[in-house]
Amino acid sequence: GDSVTQMEGPVTLSEEAFLTINCTYTATGYPSLFWYVQYPGEGLQLLLKATKADDKGSNKGFEATYRKETTSFHLEKGSVQVSDSAVYFCALTSSNDYKLSFGAGTTVTVRA
């Protein structure tokens, strides 16, 4: 079945540092890939998405590129802020399904 493997946390960074969270997946067919962000005490918000190979999703300074050859969708941000402290989830859904498969989540803490 479909599955997502995410880099384990927690990750602690200083403000303005570079952030990478690794995500790899196993899926049949051609999945759509997502990154969600969860701020403390809140639900999940869609951060970005990519629906086909080589697509780059971007939002709020975050980027991720759909790499079919390496089955990866790593999340990056060039200069993090304290307000980026949150839990980040990688997820996928197959083209013939509507349920999501989630990674375990990565907790990111950014210190001033």
Next chain:
Amino acid sequence: DGGITQSPKYLFRKEGQNVTLSCEQNLNHDAMYWYRQDPGQGLRLIYYSQIVNDFQKGDIAEGYSVSREKKESFPLTVTSAQKNPTAFYLCASSLLTGGQPQHFGDGTRLSIL
């Protein structure tokens, strides 16, 4: 604005009580979902529904029940059979078309008194 509303935000349950968590959406989505999230953990699927009056068990359905009498509403009941109900519960919805993201509510935190 379209979205998903979960209520209440905080809920307390006594031992042996059933409690019902509300989830309403005005996104006109066909599919709705309930997830459980434990501290420091990922999301686990409890139940999901793709059409009114129909729903399927997810990975951890034991001790929970749902109904889908209206497209907009998908309430979750945590029964007394659920021995460890303390968790953060998230409701979501999506289109039924493949490859679509899910939209989430703000969650309900359930605690045992």
